[in-house]
Amino acid sequence: MSKEFSGVWATFEYLDDTCNSIKELRKEGYRQLTTHTPCPRHEIDHALGNPQSSIPWFTLFGMFCGSTLAVVIMVFMTLDWVLPVSGKPVISVPSMGPIFFELSVICAIWITLFGTVGLILKDTFGTPRPTSKRYKGYDRFMRDRFGVVVPCSEHDYEKVEAIMNRYQAEEVHREA
Amino acid sequence: MSNITYASINDDILKSLEPPGKAWLASFLVIITALGMGIFAFAYQIRHGLEGSGINNPIGWGVYITNFVFWVGIAHAGTLISAVLYLVRAPFRTSIYRASEAMTVFSVMTAGLFPLIHIGRVWNFYWLIPYPNQRLLWVNFKSPLLWDVFAVNTYMSVSIAFFLLGLIPDFASVRDDSKGLKRLIYALPSLGFRGTNHQWLHYMRAYLLFAAICTPLVFSVHSIVSWDFAMGSIPGWHTTIFPPYFVAGAIFSGCAMVLTIMIPMRFIFRGFDEIIKIKDLEGMAKMIIFTGIVVSYAYASEFFIAYYSGAKYEKALFWYRPFGELKLFFWGMIFCNVISPIPLWSKKIRTNIPALFVISILVNIGMWLERFNIVVTSLAHDFDPYAWANYKFQWVEIYITIGSFGWFLMWFFLFVKIMPSLAVAELKEALNPPLRSAK
Structure with a gap:
């Protein structure tokens, strides 16, 4: 599961409070923040400095795999059993279009899906998070509450708590 | 509208996952009976061959291929709603897209059965797939039939992937809302999703x-x-208008099927009427108007080109369709696809739920008739008068067609009880977020 964690986490009822606390925490030098929201919110992305995902690389890789596979199987199979029809070219590029397109799409989509699942699992199991029952059992993040998790050392607990409380966090907890 | 919150969306949608009531069970029994009829007829066909269908010489493609094209068409609306309308940020999409995506997956699954049923010797289905066989013969990559195998499989596969991806956060919502074994079951497909910034x-x-x-x-x-x-x-058949004509027809029938499915859902599940708003259904009705016009134009264009081209075989066929033995199918198609959507031009009708429901069913019937007209009448009346024939329906293909509706509805009924039938996270995203500054 998650690596050992030291830090503070808080829950919020309002989105603007959450964003303001994130901005202030980042200003204070806390950059490795984890947030929880019931749905994707661009306001949180902006507050976090618009991070980018590596997913498009999976898609690009999948598309190249699919298109290469399409060309290889069509050329190989056509040359392996030559079927000349009405003097038309044996390897006909226009007729390759549909299968080239379909295989590119199917590979791009599945590799993107596997990449997404992998990255979600990596975040679930690889990112340091609070290990307490209270955090793990908190089941309102997907329902109607926002959350901010701040990894920090013992010395910073009070400072982080003060920022959370300034923005009217509902609950603030220390995790050692 | 103002009383909808993140929490109420959760509660209303997850309530639909409660154990089924008597009405659900009774409906499911009817559906299973329909499916049973299809399975029985298919078993009969395996034993006796294609003599149980109306397929003859020269009409080698009959009800099965009609059903195949019909179900692929129905599938279209789901992807249109989840992909195209997502890119253009159409506001009426959010409440209906999950059920439409499910509809897509189940209709492609239904469509995929028909080529197998149609080939008769279903145990040889793998001849469609390029594999190294003992005759060292590969499939013909220049054949549109093979392109179709790739296209339909890709479409099914991609629709399933899209559907599963969208479900990950909603499974997490169900998990957090449940206890015991149910929590464990939903925890697995939710992949530990807790709405973190990295995950989103x-x-x-x-x-x-x-x-x-x-x-x-x-x-x-x-x-x-x-x-x-x-x-x-x-x-x-041999006409360049077919691709846009088929795409418009597919979207036309798919949107109609979305209405046919969403209207009863909205009625059955409490709270759904606040989420699936009249204007969302009206949006679908507008899509039907637009695609209906394209389809009507395609019908007119086909007749005009048959006349204007001077091709006598085309002329003969387009005389045969409205006045030949199968004319009832043609006029039924015209009534359902060209005339029945006309009342939707009136806002009063577009926002009238029973009227929308009736029109959606008529369009579905009309689109089946359209596919029948295309597939069967052309083969019935080709170049050589000596080879002309009529098509007579047989009980096996009728039972299999009824069974296909049973198969489709069985999956859909299971879906509404197992998975969130509306997209929880996206509906929340479409709401104004809770802001202290807005209090």
């Missing part, structure tokens, strides 16, 4: 890419299905 970041980027990739797929699949016909030299 990858999820949203993947969703956008899926939408972008699926958009051309919406147009390619039915275009390729249309080439099954258009690349043949039969009068009534």
Whole structure:
């Protein structure tokens, strides 16, 4: 599961409070923040400095795999059993279009899906998070509450708590 | 509207996952009976061969291929709604897209059965797939029929992937709302999703890419299905208008099926009427108006080209369709697809739920008739008068068609009880977020 964690986490009822606390925490030098929201919110992305995902690389890789596979199987199979029809070219590029397109799409989509699942699992199991029952059992993040998790050392607990409380966090907890 | 909150969306949608009531069980029994009829007829066909269907010489493609094209068409609306309308940020999409996506997956699963049923010797289905066989013969990559195998499989596979991706955060919502074994069951497909910024970041980027990739797929699949016909030299098939005509027809029938499914859902599940708003259904009605016009134009264009081209076989066929033995199918199609959507021009009708429901069913019937007209009448009346024939329905194909509706509805009924039938996270995203400054 998650690596050992030291830090503070808080829950919020309002989105603007959450964003303001994130901005202030980042200003204070806390950059490795984890947030929880019931749905994707661009306001949180902006507050976090618009991070980018590596997913498009999976898609690009999948598309190249699919298109290469399409060309290889069509050329190989056509040359392996030559079927000349009405003097038309044996390897006909226009007729390759549909299968080239379909295989590119199917590979791009599945590799993107596997990449997404992998990255979600990596975040679930690889990112340091609070290990307490209270955090793990908190089941309102997907329902109607926002959350901010701040990894920090013992010395910073009070400072982080003060920022959370300034923005009217509902609950603030220390995790050692 | 103002009383909808993040929590109320959760509660209303997850309530639909409660154990089924008597009405659900009774309906499911009817559905299973319909499916049973189909399975029985298919078993009969395996034993006795295709003599149980109306297929004859020269009408080698009959009800099964009609059903195949019909179900692929129904599937179209789901991807259109989840991909194309997502990219253009259509506001009426959010409440209906999950059920439409499910509809897509189940209709492609239904469509995929028909080529297998149609080939008669179903145990030889794998001849469609390029594999190294003992005759060292490969499939013909220049054949539109093979393109269709790739297109439909890609479409099914991509629809399932898109559907599963969208479900990840909603499974997490169900997990957090349940206890015991149910919690454990939903924890597995939710992949530990807890709505963190990292998870949403990858999820949203993947969703956008899926939408972008699926958009051309919406147009390619039915275009390729249309080439099954258009690349043949039969009068009534060999025409360049087929791809756009088929795509518009597919969206037309798919939108109608969305209404046919969403209207009862809205009625059955309490709270859904606040989420699936009249204006969402009206949005679908507008899509039906638009695609209905394209389809009507295609009908008119086909007749005009048959006359204007001077091709006597085309002329003969387009005389045969409205005045030949199968004229009832033609006029039924015209009534359902051209005339019945006309009342939707009135806002009063577009916002009248019973009227929308009736029109959606008529359009579904009309689109089945359209596919029957295309597939069967052209083969019944090709170049050589000596080979002309009529098509007579047989009980086996009728039972199998009823069974296909049973198969489709069985999956849909299971879906509404197992998975959130409306998209929880996206509905929340469409709401104004809770802001202290707005208090």
